[in-house]
Amino acid sequence: MQTVEETIDVAVPVHTAYNQWTQFESFPQFMSGVEAVTQLSDTTNHWVTKIAGVEREFDTEIVDQEPDDRIAWRSTDGKSHAGVVRFTRMDDNHTKVNVHFEWAPETFTEKAGAALKIDEMQVKADLRKFKDFIESRGTETGAWRGEVEDSGPGGQI
Template sequence: MRTLEEQIEVTAPVGTAWSQLHRVAEYPLFVAGVVHASAHGRHHAHLDVEFGGGRHAVDAELTDHGRGRVMSWETVDGPPLRGTFALRPLDAAHTRVQLRLEYDPGELAGALGAADGPVPSTAVEEAVRADLELFKQLCEE
């Protein structure tokens, strides 16, 4: 497994960022490849994701870690991915969003239909940075 850690500062209160993170239906607005998303109960999400030249259903389990504003998630099927979002208030109007993503480049390549070997870590890093920028924009609107 490879681990990627990224962070971004958002000009919004921590509560605003936390609420946005839990709006599963809005994941297509800030997660590349997600074309539809819906919550199933408090701890599951169903995502329709476009990758590898087709549309695939992916289910994920979501876990909140109390008042610490930490949410973890892990795919139940589809590409094996797991991650954690930690939201830290910097002051009343600013939040640091930290993301830790764990993935296997070889398995991710297989899920994406890539025949040329593992997905380069730079491609994953660029996608995650772009997703965080979109998340920031949503929180600041």
């Protein structure tokens, strides 16, 4: 398992950063390698990614969600990846966004990329794109303010 953790400060209120992160279908606008995200329900999403020429499709479920605090997910196959993004209010107009996830590289290319820390560099670059995206807009493209309670063992990272 590979673990990646990155943090960035964004110059928007915590509710704005959180609300934007709940708009999963907008992820291709600031996440490299994410071709599409389709929200299937309040707690499930279908992803299409293409990273280093490897295309993957998978589903994720939200396992723990508290507005303006955190969103935790895991792949529905139970092994590919899981993570949590946390939002910390710094002041009225600044938020710390921390992303922590674990994933299991499968192909030689994925394993080599993980060994070279390419996944960490990609997450850092994507968080910078998220910062530019949300700060240039000044507001979120939508919001989902529902809560999801931790569903038991393995529900949180």
